[in-house]
Amino acid sequence: MKSEKPMQPIGVEDLRRMAETFVADEPARLGAEGWWRPPLLATAPVDERFEMLPQIAADDHLHPRDLLPNARSVIVFFIPFRKDLVRENREGELPCRDWGLAYVQTNDLINRLSQFLGDRLGERGFRCGLTPATHNFNETKLMARWSHKHLGHLVNLGRFGTHHMLITPAGCTGRLGSLVTEAELGAHPLIGTREACLLKAGKACGLCIEVCPVKAIKTNGFERRNCWQRLKDNRAGLDYFADLPETTHVCGKCAAMMPCSFGNPVARLEAATR
């Protein structure tokens, strides 16, 4: 069912600009330097591709129309972290304090950016369906019924890496958010290569496999329980996380200073050999 407000045009470039401004304004709002590079945003029409979600993600994964019956487009955005934060988190086997803080502040930023984009679309007469940044997952299965990574893959914002994270043109270190809307935004992909992970593209790498302190990452698999235990141990054991929320579950060694941390290494390689 359509909303009753008159529809005014809005395009993906408007949404990208709004997202960039929103993220750029966040450090001033916090009165801090902030952790972020400019965000990326991709969209796709709600078509048959989204019917494969229960096959490629959790078997009870939702369809965009489960969030919003008249959903016409899916919007996925990625807020990349600054290099100095990622470099700081590379040291040793434990996450640094700033990585925990950035996790908390970025989840909040994602939730508010989703709401902001939803409100701007709403003002133009388009309803939206929103979902939270994280901690919306089943702790037994360790899967969510709405996986931003899989949505990001389907709207061609990025590609899965061997470390099981999404690699975008701005890399993999950062966080994802997504929403659905009645607006017809069309297809606005951002990834230009079939793979974005060197190993998946048949090149040498596997650095994320080597660096994981609990050996959770395999060439073709992921021991999600080992990773989850590590994240919980970090939260429970690190004094400098004591004032952060109980849900501060972080590590991120597999995303720190990797060839895919800040860009698409397959695109870089293809450009260099052209």
Ligand code: B12
């Ligand atoms: C549950 C969860 C976890 C679990 C399980 C992790 C996992 N790999 O999914 C635990 C607690 C272990 C975890 C850990 C971490 N998480 Co987490 N987590 C989530 C959550 C809530 C849901 C993820 C989900 O449902 N996965 C579904 C399963 C099926 O995915 P999967 O295990 O990766 O397996 C599939 C893919 O790898 C896929 N795949 C692999 N190759 C290919 C190729 C193709 C073509 C296709 C179609 C699929 C495919 O196949 C697998 C089976 O389908 C999301 C937030 C959200 N709601 O989306 C954040 C999220 C995935 N986490 C995130 C992050 C950053 C982390 C950590 C780095 C912790 C930290 N912040 O320090 C680690 C990284 C672990 C890792 N190497 O993946 C980010 C990832 C950002 C990104 N660039 O992708 C997310 C998206 C949060 C966010 N809002 O940004 N997380």
Ligand code: SF4
């Ligand atoms: S570190 Fe290498 S193997 Fe791991 S995801 Fe990145 S490019 Fe792929």
Ligand code: SF4
């Ligand atoms: S987040 Fe840490 S424990 Fe989990 S897979 Fe990456 S390196 Fe391993």
